[in-house]
Amino acid sequence: xxxxxxxxxxxxxxxxxxxxxxxxxxxxxxxxxxxxxxxxxxxxxxxxxxxxxxxxxxxxxxxxxxxxxxxxxxxxxxxxxxxxxxxxxxxxxxxxxxxxxxxxxxxxxxxxxxxxxxxxxxxxxxxxxxxxxxxxxxxxxxxxxxxxxxxxxxxxxxxxxxxxxxxxxxxxxxxxxxxxxxxxxxxxxxxxxxxxxxxxxxxxxxxxxxxxxxxxxxxxxxxxxxxxxxxxxxxxxxxxxxxxxxxxxxxxxxxxxxxxxxxxxxxxxxxxxxxxxxxxxxxxxxxxxxxxxxxxxxxxxxxxx
Amino acid sequence: xxxxxxxxxxxxxxxxxxxxxxxxxxxxxxxxxxxxxxxxxxxxxxxxxxxxxxxxxxxxxxxxxxxxxxxxxxxxxxxxxxxxxxxxxxxxxxxxxxxxxxxxxxxxxxxxxxxxxxxxxxxxxxxxxxxxxxxxxxxxxxxxxxxxxxxxxxxxxxxxxxxxxxxxxxxxxxxxxxxxxxxxxxxxxxxxxxxxxxxxxxxxxxxxxxxxxxxxxxxxxxxxxxxxxxxxxxxxxxxxxxxxxxxxxxxxxxxxx
Numbered sequence: 001x002x003x004x005x006x007x008x009x010x011x012x013x014x015x016x017x018x019x020x021x022x023x024x025x026x027x028x029x030x031x032x033x034x035x036x037x038x039x040x041x042x043x044x045x046x047x048x049x050x051x052x053x054x055x056x057x058x059x060x061x062x063x064x065x066x067x068x069x070x071x072x073x074x075x076x077x078x079x080x081x082x083x084x085x086x087x088x089x090x091x092x093x094x095x096x097x098x099x100x101x102x103x104x105x106x107x108x109x110x111x112x113x114x115x116x117x118x119x120x121x122x123x124x125x126x127x128x129x130x131x132x133x134x135x136x137x138x139x140x141x142x143x144x145x146x147x148x149x150x151x152x153x154x155x156x157x158x159x160x161x162x163x164x165x166x167x168x169x170x171x172x173x174x175x176x177x178x179x180x181x182x183x184x185x186x187x188x189x190x191x192x193x194x195x196x197x198x199x200x201x202x203x204x205x206x207x208x209x210x211x212x213x214x215x216x217x218x219x220x221x222x223x224x225x226x227x228x229x230x231x232x233x234x235x236x237x238x239x240x241x242x243x244x245x246x247x248x249x250x251x252x253x254x255x256x257x258x259x260x261x262x263x264x265x266x267x268x269x270x271x272x273x274x275x276x277x278x279x280x281x282x283x284x285x286x287x288x289x290x291x292x293x294x295x296x297x298x299x300x301x302x303x304x305x
Numbered sequence: 306x307x308x309x310x311x312x313x314x315x316x317x318x319x320x321x322x323x324x325x326x327x328x329x330x331x332x333x334x335x336x337x338x339x340x341x342x343x344x345x346x347x348x349x350x351x352x353x354x355x356x357x358x359x360x361x362x363x364x365x366x367x368x369x370x371x372x373x374x375x376x377x378x379x380x381x382x383x384x385x386x387x388x389x390x391x392x393x394x395x396x397x398x399x400x401x402x403x404x405x406x407x408x409x410x411x412x413x414x415x416x417x418x419x420x421x422x423x424x425x426x427x428x429x430x431x432x433x434x435x436x437x438x439x440x441x442x443x444x445x446x447x448x449x450x451x452x453x454x455x456x457x458x459x460x461x462x463x464x465x466x467x468x469x470x471x472x473x474x475x476x477x478x479x480x481x482x483x484x485x486x487x488x489x490x491x492x493x494x495x496x497x498x499x500x501x502x503x504x505x506x507x508x509x510x511x512x513x514x515x516x517x518x519x520x521x522x523x524x525x526x527x528x529x530x531x532x533x534x535x536x537x538x539x540x541x542x543x544x545x546x547x548x549x550x551x552x553x554x555x556x557x558x559x560x561x562x
Binding site: 049 | 306307309310311313314316317318320321324391392395396397399400401402403404405406407557561562
C-alpha cells in the first residue's frame with residue numbers, strides 16, 4: 001500500500017526540556033480523510049509542525065508521499081499544503097497578493113497563479129474579496145483564504161489544523177462539502193479538530209494522540225464499534241407512566257413524554273421499541289444523547305491517564 | 306526547485322518588497338529626501354561655506370558622497386530589518402518556511418529588496434544633492450560597485466538583526482546605538498587626516514570608513530584610504546555577513562522551534 005504520510009519513531013524535545021512527542025508512529029494512506037485528535041497540548045500541532053518544517057524534530061523519520069524530509073525536504077514540501085491553526089498572513093496585503101506570493105514561493109508563474117486564484121476563490125466564495133485587504137475579512141473568510149493559499153500549488157496532501165475554529169455552522173458545512181469534494185478528487189486530507197462530530201462525519205481513519213503518544217490508530221468504524229454503551233433520547237406520543245420499566249433495559253424517565261434509554265452492546269433497540277409499542281407507547285422520534293466519538297475519546301484519554 | 310522556479314520565487318520576493326516600501330513611500334522614501342536636503346542646506350551650504358576646502362575640494366562637495374552613502378546604508382538596513390521582522394511578528398514568514406523556496410533564494414529575495422530601496426533612495430538623494438552642488442562623477446564603475454556592495458552588506462546586517470529581534474524595540478537598538486554612531490564616525494563630515502593618529506587607527510575598524518571613502522573616490526576622485534583596500538574590506542564584511550545570515554536560515558535559529 002502506498003502512503004501519503006509515514007511517521008516512524010518521531011520525537012521532539014523542546015529547548016525547555018518538554019518532551020512533546022515520545023516516538024510516535026503513524027501511517028496515512030493515499031486518498032484518506034484522516035483525523036488526528038487529542039486534547040490541547042497533546043502533540044498534534046508539534047507533529048504538524050515537524051511535517052511542514054516549522055519544528056525541528058529530535059529523532060525519527062517522516063516521509064511524505066515516500067519522500068524522506070531529511071533527504072529532500074523541498075520535494076516533500078511540494079506535496080504538502082498546510083492550513084495552520086493561527087492566521088499567518090500579512091493582513092495588510094490583499095487576498096490576491098497573498099495567493100500570488102504563495103504561488104511564487106512554489107515557482108508557479110504569475111499567469112498560472114492567476115488562473116488558480118480564479119478557481120479557488122470561486123470555490124471558496126471569496127471572488128468578490130479578491131482585492132480586499134486581509135485585515136478586512138471576517139474570521140470565516142480568513143480561514144477560507146488560508147485553505148485557498150494551501151491549495152494554490154495543488155498539493156496531494158492537505159493538512160488542516162483546526163480549520164473550522166470560529167466558523168459559523170453554515171460556513172462550516174460549506175467547508176465540509178468543499179473538503180469532501182477535493183478528497184473525492186484524490187487529495188489526502190489530514191485534519192485536527194476539536195469538533196468531534198466533524199471528525200466522525202468526515203474522516204475514515206483516526207488517530208488519537210495524548211501526552212505525545214498515539215493512544216489509538218484505527219478506522220473510524222472500528223473505533224465506534226468498540227463503544228459498549230450508547231444513550232438514546234426517545235420522544236413518546238403518549239404520556240409515559242410514572243413507574244415505566246422494561247425488563248432487560250435501563251430506562252430513565254426524563255419528563256412526561258421523554259425517555260432516556262441506555263443500550264448495552266448486544267442489546268437491540270428495535271426490541272425495546274417493540275416492547276414499548278406492546279405497552280401502548282408510540283415513539284415519535286429518537287436521537288443519540290451525545291456524540292459517540294466524544295464518548296470514545298473521553299474513555300480512551302481516561303484509560304491513558 | 307528548478308532554476309526557473311527559483312527565479313520566480315526570487316522575483317516574487319522582490320516584487321513583494323518593492324510593493325511594500327512603495328505603498329508606504331511617505332515612511333520609506335520621503336524622509337531621506339527631506340533629511341538629506343536639510344543636511345545639504347545646513348552642513349553643506351550654510352556652515353560649509355565658512356569651512357572652506359577639505360580633502361582638496363569644497364566642503365559641500367566633500368560631504369555629498371558621505372551623505373548619499375548614509376542614506377543608502379540606513380535605507381537598505383531599515384528595509385530588510387523591518388520587513389523580515391514584520392514577517393516574523395505576524396507569522397507570515399511561515400508562508401516561506403513551509404514552501405520549497407531554498408534558503409539562498411529567501412536571503413537573496415530580502416537582500417535584493419533592501420538593495421532596490423537603497424538604490425532608489427540613492428537616486429533621490431543624488432537628485433536633491435545636484436540642486437546644491439554640481440556633481441561630476443569621477444568613476445561610474447566605482448560608484449555603482451560601492452553602492453551595490455554596501456547595500457548588500459547592510460541588507461544582510463538588517464536580516465541578521467531581524468532574526469535575533471523579539472520586539473520592535475530590538476530592531477531600532479542597532480540602528481540607533483551602532484549604525485548611526487558608526488556613520489557619523491565614518492568620515493562623512495570630516496577627513497580622517499583631521500584625527501589624531503590613535504583615533505585614525507581606531508577608525509580603520511569601522512566598515513563605514515571604507516564605504517564612505519570608496520564612494521567619495523568614485524564621485525570626487527579623493528579618498529582617505531586606498532580604494533582597492535576599501536573594496537577588499539567591504540567585500541570581506543559582506544562575505545562574513547552573508548555566511549552568517551545563511552547559517553541562521555539553515556539552522557532555523559529563532560525561526561523554527
